Amino acid sequence: MGLGGTDERMERMRRTVVKAAAGASAVVLAAGAGAATYAALEDSPSSGAAIAVAGSPAAATSGGTVSDVYDGSNDSVVEITVTLGSGAQQGGPGAGASQAQGSGFVYDANGHVVTNAHVVENATSIQVRFANGKTYDATVVGTDPSTDLAVIDVDAPSSAFHPVTLGDSSALEVGQEVVAIGSPFGLENTVTSGIVSALDRSMQAPNGYTINGAIQTDAAINHGNSGGPLLDLHDRVIGVNSQIESDSGGSDGVGFAVPSNTVKSIVSQLVVGGTVQHAYLGVGLT
Numbered sequence: 354m355g356l357g358g359t360d361e362r363m364e365r366m367r368r369t370v371v372k373a374a375a376g377a378s379a380v381v382l383a384a385g386a387g388a389a390t391y392a393a394l395e396d397s398p399s400s401g402a403a404i405a406v407a408g409s410p411a412a413a414t415s416g417g418t419v420s421d422v423y424d425g426s427n428d429s430v431v432e433i434t435v436t437l438g439s440g441a442q443q444g445g446p447g448a449g450a451s452q453a454q455g456s457g458f459v460y461d462a463n464g465h466v467v468t469n470a471h472v473v474e475n476a477t478s479i480q481v482r483f484a485n486g487k488t489y490d491a492t493v494v495g496t497d498p499s500t501d502l503a504v505i506d507v508d509a510p511s512s513a514f515h516p517v518t519l520g521d522s523s524a525l526e527v528g529q530e531v532v533a534i535g536s537p538f539g540l541e542n543t544v545t546s547g548i549v550s551a552l553d554r555s556m557q558a559p560n561g562y563t564i565n566g567a568i569q570t571d572a573a574i575n576h577g578n579s580g581g582p583l584l585d586l587h588d589r590v591i592g593v594n595s596q597i598e599s600d601s602g603g604s605d606g607v608g609f610a611v612p613s614n615t616v617k618s619i620v621s622q623l624v625v626g627g628t629v630q631h632a633y634l635g636v637g638l639t
Contacts, residue, residue, distance in 0.1 A: 416586030419546045422532045425588040427544075428484050428515045429459045430581060432536040433468055433491075433505070435476035450477070456535035456581030457481070458590065459514050460504065465624055467616065468580030469595055470496040470503040471559050481507045484542050489513070495627030497619050498560040500611060501595055503580075504623040517582060520589030522568065522612035525549055533572040533594055533608075535581025547572030547606075556596055556609055562631075566612045568592045574608035583610040590616070 417425070437451045455472030459465075466481060473479060479491040489509040496503040507513070532546045551569040558564050570583060574594050583592035592610025599605045622629045 495623035535578035537575035
């Protein structure tokens with residue numbers, strides 16, 4: 354990763370401690386942008402059991418191998434490096450600008466890449482590295498802190514873009530195999546695999562709102578994986594890797610992804626207008 358460890362802002366956020374469901378202390382971390390802690394998981398359903406969505410197990414689990422998914426999707430996954438402000442903003446005079454790092458994936462042939470909002474938060478410059486090693490500048494199109502999603506526009510030739518297919522996260526089955534591709538600790542284009550450990554989890558977004566329907570997985574997710582895709586065995590993105598729950602600060606086998614159906618709704622709005630409208634209920638006192 355090469356960053357984050359000396360970043361005062363990241364260090365303060367890393368120390369955030371939340372109550373785990375079992376009563377032990379656990380650190381809930383965003384999986385990218387250095388070692389930043391952005392959200393704590395809300396309590397899972399009272400039964401504590403994984404929630405499965407009805408469907409066809411055969412359809413959910415059939416498909417290619419992990420190697421097939423990597424071969425079919427790797428060119429679509431990028432490493433994102435952002436510069437975060439100046440020394441005055443990040444740690445006082447003379448500290449110099451800091452950097453943070455995450456992952457993303459190509460959304461369309463027009464240069465749009467999807468990542469987490471916390472990966473590009475406060476970025477003054479963004480560089481995107483493709484699987485072939487070529488690096489290009491990018492700018493933020495729009496972010497939605499309420500779902501921790503963002504779209505960036507990469508200034509690269511059209512031949513660089515290999516869009517992914519977004520799957521239907523409502524059809525997922527607990528226990529089906531999934532694959533994560535990203536750049537943990539700056540190790541670009543790393544693949545890990547596991548299963549869907551549970552469905553309908555809740556995450557707290559960077560702005561405090563709840564992200565519903567989150568996917569829990571035991572595929573290894575670490576700092577730098579944030580914004581990268583969680584794929585099924587048909588090369589379809591079924592989630593955006595966003596957070597981990599960990600006592601150690603590294604992967605303890607409990608990762609969380611924003612579901613692809615949320616991605617479809619939010620990203621389509623960001624691409625068109627750069628903003629997202631959310632309906633909510635509130636109470637005001639006069």
